[in-house]
Amino acid sequence: MVASFAAGTALLLGGLYTANAATGESGTSVAGVTASSSSATSADSDSAGSGVSDVVTAANAFIATLDSDQQSSVLLDFTQANATAWSNLPCGSTCRVGIELSSLSDTQLTAAKAVIKAATGTGTDTGDDQVTQILAADDYLGETATGYGSGNYYLAFLGTPSTSGTWQLHFGGHHLALNLTYKDGAVEGSTPYFVGVEPTSWTGDDGTSYAPLSGMYDGMKAMVDSLTTDELSEAKLSESFSDVLLGPDDDGAFPSTKEGLKVSELTDDQQALVLAAIKPWVDVADDDTAASVLSTYKSELDETYISYSGSTDLSAQGDYVRIDGPGVWIEFVCQDGVVFSSQIHYHTVYRDHNTDYGGEFTFS
Amino acid sequence: MSRPPISLSHALRMLAGIATAVTAALLLAAPPAAAHPMPHSVLLLDVHETSVSVELELPVSDFSRASGIELDDRTTARQLAARRAVIRRYLAAHVRPTTLKGKAWTVAFGDVVLNRAEQTSTGPYRELTVRATLTPPAGGDTRHFALGYDAVVHQVVTHTVLVSIRQDWATGHVADGDGGSATQVGVIRIDTRTMKVTPLTINLETGSVWSGTYAMFRLGADHILEGTDHLLFLLILLLPTPLLASRHRWRGTVDAKTAMGRMARTTLAFTIGHSLALALSAFGKLDIPAQPVEAFIAFSILVGAVHAIRPLFPGHEAVVAGFFGLGHGLAFSFVLAQMHLSTAQLALSLAGFNLGIEAMQLLLVLLAMPSLLLLTRLPRTAVVRCACAALTAVAALGWLLDRLGLANPVARAADSAGTHTSELFVVLTGAAVLAALWTAVSRRRGRGPVRAPDTSETLQRTPRADFALRNRR
Numbered sequence: 005m006v007a008s009f010a011a012g013t014a015l016l017l018g019g020l021y022t023a024n025a026a027t028g029e030s031g032t033s034v035a036g037v038t039a040s041s042s043s044a045t046s047a048d049s050d051s052a053g054s055g056v057s058d059v060v061t062a063a064n065a066f067i068a069t070l071d072s073d074q075q076s077s078v079l080l081d082f083t084q085a086n087a088t089a090w091s092n093l094p095c096g097s098t099c100r101v102g103i104e105l106s107s108l109s110d111t112q113l114t115a116a117k118a119v120i121k122a123a124t125g126t127g128t129d130t131g132d133d134q135v136t137q138i139l140a141a142d143d144y145l146g147e148t149a150t151g152y153g154s155g156n157y158y159l160a161f162l163g164t165p166s167t168s169g170t171w172q173l174h175f176g177g178h179h180l181a182l183n184l185t186y187k188d189g190a191v192e193g194s195t196p197y198f199v200g201v202e203p204t205s206w207t208g209d210d211g212t213s214y215a216p217l218s219g220m221y222d223g224m225k226a227m228v229d230s231l232t233t234d235e236l237s238e239a240k241l242s243e244s245f246s247d248v249l250l251g252p253d254d255d256g257a258f259p260s261t262k263e264g265l266k267v268s269e270l271t272d273d274q275q276a277l278v279l280a281a282i283k284p285w286v287d288v289a290d291d292d293t294a295a296s297v298l299s300t301y302k303s304e305l306d307e308t309y310i311s312y313s314g315s316t317d318l319s320a321q322g323d324y325v326r327i328d329g330p331g332v333w334i335e336f337v338c339q340d341g342v343v344f345s346s347q348i349h350y351h352t353v354y355r356d357h358n359t360d361y362g363g364e365f366t367f368s
Numbered sequence: 369m370s371r372p373p374i375s376l377s378h379a380l381r382m383l384a385g386i387a388t389a390v391t392a393a394l395l396l397a398a399p400p401a402a403a404h405p406m407p408h409s410v411l412l413l414d415v416h417e418t419s420v421s422v423e424l425e426l427p428v429s430d431f432s433r434a435s436g437i438e439l440d441d442r443t444t445a446r447q448l449a450a451r452r453a454v455i456r457r458y459l460a461a462h463v464r465p466t467t468l469k470g471k472a473w474t475v476a477f478g479d480v481v482l483n484r485a486e487q488t489s490t491g492p493y494r495e496l497t498v499r500a501t502l503t504p505p506a507g508g509d510t511r512h513f514a515l516g517y518d519a520v521v522h523q524v525v526t527h528t529v530l531v532s533i534r535q536d537w538a539t540g541h542v543a544d545g546d547g548g549s550a551t552q553v554g555v556i557r558i559d560t561r562t563m564k565v566t567p568l569t570i571n572l573e574t575g576s577v578w579s580g581t582y583a584m585f586r587l588g589a590d591h592i593l594e595g596t597d598h599l600l601f602l603l604i605l606l607l608p609t610p611l612l613a614s615r616h617r618w619r620g621t622v623d624a625k626t627a628m629g630r631m632a633r634t635t636l637a638f639t640i641g642h643s644l645a646l647a648l649s650a651f652g653k654l655d656i657p658a659q660p661v662e663a664f665i666a667f668s669i670l671v672g673a674v675h676a677i678r679p680l681f682p683g684h685e686a687v688v689a690g691f692f693g694l695g696h697g698l699a700f701s702f703v704l705a706q707m708h709l710s711t712a713q714l715a716l717s718l719a720g721f722n723l724g725i726e727a728m729q730l731l732l733v734l735l736a737m738p739s740l741l742l743l744t745r746l747p748r749t750a751v752v753r754c755a756c757a758a759l760t761a762v763a764a765l766g767w768l769l770d771r772l773g774l775a776n777p778v779a780r781a782a783d784s785a786g787t788h789t790s791e792l793f794v795v796l797t798g799a800a801v802l803a804a805l806w807t808a809v810s811r812r813r814g815r816g817p818v819r820a821p822d823t824s825e826t827l828q829r830t831p832r833a834d835f836a837l838r839n840r841r
Contacts (some may be wrong), residue, residue, distance in 0.1 A: 243523060243524070243525040243563075244430075244433050244434065244523050244524045244525070245524070245525065245526050246429070246430050246433070246524055246526050246527065247526040248526065249525060249526055249560055250560060251526075254560060257559075257560040257561055258560070258561070259560055259561060259562075259563055260561050260562065261563070321429070322433060340429070
């Protein structure tokens with residue numbers, strides 16, 4: 005009696021999801037994809053990060069590996085509450101939405117990772133490579149402390165993945181929040197992107213060296229090191245920072261006045277260093293999107309400000325660098341370690357004044 | 369002699385039901401606190417009628433960065449003492465409560481100490497704890513005011529201050545301790561748009577005399593339940609009340625009526641003793657040092673445990689309970705003393721708190737009574753009794769040493785027993801139910817419970833013990 009009721013409910017829910025998906029897909033039969041058992045493996049063999057259609061294909065392939073209960077954890081509404089449900093903390097499902105990676109089978113996990121790979125950039129220490137290393141960092145932390153590990157990351161689709169309509173790929177866990185918003189087959193926003201790491205570098209069991217934020221560090225360091233004494237004093241902020249200013253829940257709360265040193269006052273070489281410093285964050289999105297966004301930021305450089313707090317060594321608690329333009333907002337901060345308390349670790353956040361969550365929400 | 373209006377087993381069954389309901393009510397837990405990325409400051413407010421006391425908990429790393437006052441993991445007590453004045457001066461410039469119309473309150477700072485702390489996902493860190501008293505201008509309102517506060521956050525702009533009410537008698541917020549049950553009323557941090565810190569408006573709902581008194585009743589009940597030492601003293605004293613002393617030994621039993629009479633008198637005497645001392649100490653505002661009182665209580669339990677093994681004062685348990693009850697009452701008064709209540713609040717608190725103690729104590733004694741009576745009828749009763757007494761004596765010794773300055777694992781274990789209140793209820797209720805069943809079965813068979821085959825207890829001068837009472841008609 006109870007069992008048949010449960011089965012009936014499951015069938016009903018499954019039917020609803022299929023119906024929703026079919027509407028979102030505007031004609032393309034998702035039910036057909038669901039029925040195809042080979043789709044997961046075909047997505048897996050895709051080359052990474054080109055068009056949105058590849059992301060949608062990978063997303064549907066992943067969805068097809070899930071049972072109806074799992075699908076209901078993954079396919080969520082594109083609401084402000086769901087979109088902003090992310091954190092830098094290892095707070096699991098208490099602070100984020102989506103399906104926990106540790107609950108997936110090997111096949112499902114492979115399909116999930118294929119989605120991230122299709123949606124993010126192909127660079128080294130950026131995009132998919134960086135995301136993969138952040139998960140590895142958490143496994144490394146998990147060897148020393150409890151509560152960490154690559155299984156404690158969550159994936160959700162807010163809205164129905166499709167090449168039309170608006171939806172968001174929402175993925176994250178400790179030190180990671182990836183929010184890629186799609187509209188009508190294009191990336192509408194690749195922020196907020198929170199990425200941090202502890203420890204800043206480590207060696208894996210197989211001897212591989214990891215330093216997933218080294219490119220970001222190098223870019224910021226080269227930028228501040230290029231400044232003259234006068235420029236440094238202009239770039240210096242009077243406030244202190246023990247974390248990023250605009251972390252989780254600080255959506256739309258950009259300072260109304262930009263502080264620091266205006267990039268238009270810098271030489272061409274210095275300006276190139278500013279753009280190079282921005283690039284590793286922008287490269288979180290697929291390569292085409294990243295190139296397009298970077299060219300926008302390049303055109304806005306004259307109105308962009310750079311600033312720092314603490315010291316430009318970027319080696320002690322409170323050392324902090326910010327890039328704040330008409331669009332771009334990047335913060336990089338050194339903080340005392342939590343697990344390895346004798347070392348510092350990095351927190352960074354990349355936001356866009358206009359296109360956080362695709363600009364779909366207004367924050368008052 | 370007339371038969372009691374309600375049969376004993378009936379009464380026991382009712383009691384078991386009540387105990388289960390009370391247990392369920394007490395098990396309702398408080399919601400967990402929210403997480404935050406970096407250690408944040410915490411302000412714990414105790415709202416009184418004419419002032420607000422605040423405990424400021426400030427992570428030293430951000431405090432030091434913001435204030436320029438050097439404090440870190442290596443700061444010693446002596447260094448802290450040397451910096452106390454400058455710390456207070458810094459805080460005085462950044463803690464500025466006003467009336468809602470902007471009129472300044474006065475702020476006085478007290479203790480400054482360094483502690484260790486840990487918040488969600490922060491790892492352990494060092495924290496500066498400062499006490500302050502905020503006083504509104506004459507006639508000012510302590511329930512509605514503007515908390516101008518920007519310590520640390522004026523400089524470390526990523527810092528957050530969580531403001532919570534720890535104690536507010538009028539709304540029934542009276543839990544003692546470290547603020548684990550405090551209610552968050554606001555967050556102070558910089559507005560990142562304007563990069564300014566605005567005062568936090570404190571707007572507390574109007575309280576009532578009832579909620580304060582009821583909260584004190586709950587506190588009293590919790591206090592006897594969690595304060596293992598008070599309960600243990602009473603129970604160990606009640607343990608030999610059904611026994612008959614002869615030639616410096618416990619030999620045989622008295623009848624159930626005598627036993628229950630002794631239990632009632634002992635409990636009543638303990639109540640009178642601690643109520644008297646509690647009232648005198650609270651109203652006399654006596655400043656009694658805690659340590660000797662706590663040691664006295666540990667000693668009282670030890671005396672009770674020895675008495676349970678060899679009779680020291682047989683038949684006079686009530687007198688002893690009354691005498692030692694005075695000490696326990698002084699200990700209860702410490703809870704009230706730290707709340708800084710006005711006289712009217714104190715009177716109501718005293719009544720509520722004491723009633724809570726008595727209600728819980730009565731419930732526990734009634735629950736324990738059938739087991740205590742039955743225990744003397746069990747085989748090897750002397751062994752069981754002496755084992756209980758010995759265990760109690762060990763706990764009492766542990767506490768005694770601990771309260772004389774020698775911390776030890778026995779005292780820690782005994783204290784932690786007070787956190788297992790639900791298990792305590794389950795055991796007491798279970799034992800009461802078993803005892804009730806035993807009695808019921810014995811009655812149906814038309815005879816009293818089996819005689820203890822303990823050959824050492826040969827002297828049976830009283831009639832056969834039976835607490836079914838029926839055989840004595």
